[in-house]
Amino acid sequence: PAYCQDGTAEAEVQTPEAELEFSWAILWEFIKPQLLALLGAIVLAFGAAVLNIQIPLMLGDLVNVVARYMRENPGNYLREMREPALKLLAYYGLQGLLTSGYIICLSRVGERVAADMRKQLFLSLLRQDVAFFDANKTGQLVNRLTADVQEFKSSFKLVISQGLRSITQTVGCFVSLYLISPKLTGLTVVVMPCLVGAGALIGSFLRRLSRNAQEQVAKATGVADEAIGNVRTVKAFAMEDREMQMYAVEVDKSCAMNESLGSGIAVFQGLSNIVLNCIVLGTIFAGGSLMASEELSPGDLMSFLVASQTVQRSMASISILFGQMVRGISAGARVFEYLKLEPTIPLKGGGRIPYHSLIGRVDFMNVTFSYPTRPKQQVLRNFSLALPPGKTVAIVGESGGGKRLISYPITSLLGHLYPSYSLINLLHCPGKSTVAALLERFYDPNTGVILLDGQNIRTLDPSWIRGAVIGFINQEPVLFGTSVMENIRFGKPEATDSEVIAAATLANAHAFITAFPEGYNTVVGERGVTLSGGQKQRIAIARALIKNPSILVLDEATSALDAESERVVQDALDRAASGRTVLIIAHRLSTIQRADLICVLSDGRITEAGTHFDLLSRGGLYADLIRRQRAQGQK
Numbered sequence: 001p002a003y004c005q006d007g008t009a010e011a012e013v014q015t016p017e018a019e020l021e022f023s024w025a026i027l028w029e030f031i032k033p034q035l036l037a038l039l040g041a042i043v044l045a046f047g048a049a050v051l052n053i054q055i056p057l058m059l060g061d062l063v064n065v066v067a068r069y070m071r072e073n074p075g076n077y078l079r080e081m082r083e084p085a086l087k088l089l090a091y092y093g094l095q096g097l098l099t100s101g102y103i104i105c106l107s108r109v110g111e112r113v114a115a116d117m118r119k120q121l122f123l124s125l126l127r128q129d130v131a132f133f134d135a136n137k138t139g140q141l142v143n144r145l146t147a148d149v150q151e152f153k154s155s156f157k158l159v160i161s162q163g164l165r166s167i168t169q170t171v172g173c174f175v176s177l178y179l180i181s182p183k184l185t186g187l188t189v190v191v192m193p194c195l196v197g198a199g200a201l202i203g204s205f206l207r208r209l210s211r212n213a214q215e216q217v218a219k220a221t222g223v224a225d226e227a228i229g230n231v232r233t234v235k236a237f238a239m240e241d242r243e244m245q246m247y248a249v250e251v252d253k254s255c256a257m258n259e260s261l262g263s264g265i266a267v268f269q270g271l272s273n274i275v276l277n278c279i280v281l282g283t284i285f286a287g288g289s290l291m292a293s294e295e296l297s298p299g300d301l302m303s304f305l306v307a308s309q310t311v312q313r314s315m316a317s318i319s320i321l322f323g324q325m326v327r328g329i330s331a332g333a334r335v336f337e338y339l340k341l342e343p344t345i346p347l348k349g350g351g352r353i354p355y356h357s358l359i360g361r362v363d364f365m366n367v368t369f370s371y372p373t374r375p376k377q378q379v380l381r382n383f384s385l386a387l388p389p390g391k392t393v394a395i396v397g398e399s400g401g402g403k404r405l406i407s408y409p410i411t412s413l414l415g416h417l418y419p420s421y422s423l424i425n426l427l428h429c430p431g432k433s434t435v436a437a438l439l440e441r442f443y444d445p446n447t448g449v450i451l452l453d454g455q456n457i458r459t460l461d462p463s464w465i466r467g468a469v470i471g472f473i474n475q476e477p478v479l480f481g482t483s484v485m486e487n488i489r490f491g492k493p494e495a496t497d498s499e500v501i502a503a504a505t506l507a508n509a510h511a512f513i514t515a516f517p518e519g520y521n522t523v524v525g526e527r528g529v530t531l532s533g534g535q536k537q538r539i540a541i542a543r544a545l546i547k548n549p550s551i552l553v554l555d556e557a558t559s560a561l562d563a564e565s566e567r568v569v570q571d572a573l574d575r576a577a578s579g580r581t582v583l584i585i586a587h588r589l590s591t592i593q594r595a596d597l598i599c600v601l602s603d604g605r606i607t608e609a610g611t612h613f614d615l616l617s618r619g620g621l622y623a624d625l626i627r628r629q630r631a632q633g634q635k
């Protein structure tokens with residue numbers, strides 16, 4: 001059952017956050033369809049950058065006109081100014097146009113690439129084996145779909161737009177600086193890189209601080225998330241105060257870190273303002289002396305000032321972009337990692353047995369199995385079991401017995417605190433659910449084979465086995481946040497409304513569904529009506545029955561229910577069982593006494609098999625389990 005795996009599998013296999021490789025080839029596949037828009041963006045951004053280089057020069061011309069007018073007063077000011085001013089205005093307009101253009105193109109490329117990435121990643125996640133999800137936390141996987149794609153997209157857009165612009169502008173403006181005044185440029189070449197370098201250094205230090213602070217915020221959120229997500233356990237142990245303390249500690253830490261980050265940014269801003277202003281002052285000072293010796297016009301000085309500011313800004317943004325690019329590449333690598341991953345068990349492909357000749361016989365032959373996340377623990381050892389067609393076979397084992405000394409919340413809590421504690425769990429989970437998981441082909445056995453009507457299920461089409469042959473009902477039915485109708489139809493997407501109603505009737509669910517004001521259109525799940533455990537279970541049964549499966553697997557289907565709902569559900573199950581091969585994974589022994597065959601699973605294999613009365617009279621483990629359960633019931 002679910003609790004056997006709680007918190008233990010992931011504790012043992014830590015997915016290493018190792019160096020993932022970024023594949024340019026995969027990126028190219030995503031970019032190819034958007035190539036035209038991307039080229040458009042590049043050309044437009046380049047144009048905008050070139051104009052940005054021109055503008056300082058033209059500003060200089062304008063200033064020269066003004067200066068000359070001041071000196072000489074030659075006729076009409078407006079006439080003098082008109083031509084350079086209009087030209088400058090046109091450049092401004094064009095520059096704005098190109099900027100809008102490249103941003104439009106680029107956001108189109110970015111959004112479409114991101115959407116394609118999300119779709120493909122989602123598809124490849126869904127294709128993965130169950131073992132993959134044992135080894136990876138859902139939260140992290142979902143994060144790749146959201147945060148990582150987002151990060152990649154913004155880095156991609158930023159690097160292309162800003163990067164292109166900054167590099168073009170740095171180069172171009174340097175050329176114009178040189179053309180205006182080689183001497184002043186020489187001075188700049190010495191001073192500027194030192195300043196930008198120092199700025200970049202402090203910047204990277206600040207970014208590291210900011211990253212640490214963010215991690216700390218995430219850590220605090222994790223504490224809150226865990227407490228709120230497991231609020232029942234927290235309450236059951238009256239741990240509110242302790243959780244509050246733990247949260248407060250983390251929040252205070254993140255507060256302190258963010259404060260020092262704030263101070264760091266403040267000092268950096270103050271310093272860089274002083275430095276930048278001093279550069280302007282220095283340029284005017286040096287330029288002034290050149291002007292005195294007639295080597296420089298006032299306009300040139302103006303152009304020089306603006307162009308050198310552009311260089312400064314561009315170089316600073318290149319250094320920031322570099323960090324952004326590194327982050328984008330690692331986010332991209334995380335997105336791409338699973339795109340390349342091929343599941344070991346394919347979703348589709350393989351043989352099918354025509355419906356009318358399928359008899360529904362299952363044989364497990366000498367199956368040995370250990371979960372990929374825990375290769376050392378053999379759950380099944382030379383396990384053999386035959387499910388005769390049309391018969392009901394139940395598997396029982398220790399977990400139903402009185403041996404379970406510790407209740408679930410405590411085991412799960414202890415499992416969380418001490419991963420090795422999971423050892424205690426092992427004793428009580430002999431592997432019954434594992435048998436069902438192997439039949440569904442969620443995993444493949446290490447050795448041995450499983451046969452369906454004499455054919456190795458590895459040669460059969462998994463989507464057919466899961467979709468049409470086996471109806472699987474487990475302890476905690478999952479309903480999706482849509483209508484009852486759609487939830488039942490999940491079992492067979494092409495089913496008509498009347499098929500859905502027939503399945504619901506068979507599952508003892510029709511009456512309570514029609515009692516809802518909106519009947520089959522009632523929305524259930526998190527955002528909808530809350531159903532009782534028994535009602536959910538009956539919808540899950542209808543969902544399994546609508547496939548008209550030849551084999552029904554009931555994994556402790558009634559163990560979570562109270563006696564009354566158990567009776568109704570059991571009733572539905574009994575009806576559903578007729579004419580099908582049924583495998584019951586039993587928790588409560590009372591529900592399986594009528595099974596055609598009861599098998600006791602112990603030590604990874606079947607140690608006893610027979611009918612209820614056979615086994616009782618044999619006085620073995622089953623009789624022992626029954627005695628213990630009765631004793632418990634009487635207490």
Ligand code: ADP
Pocket residue numbers: 001002004005008009134371373374379397399425426428429430431432433434435
């Ligand atoms: P049962 O159904 O008899 O209670 P299970 O088949 O659920 O037992 O589990 C058998 C053993 O396999 C347990 O030790 C459990 O911890 C381990 N196990 C179950 N599921 C997984 C999984 N997904 N990954 C790793 N180990 C698992």
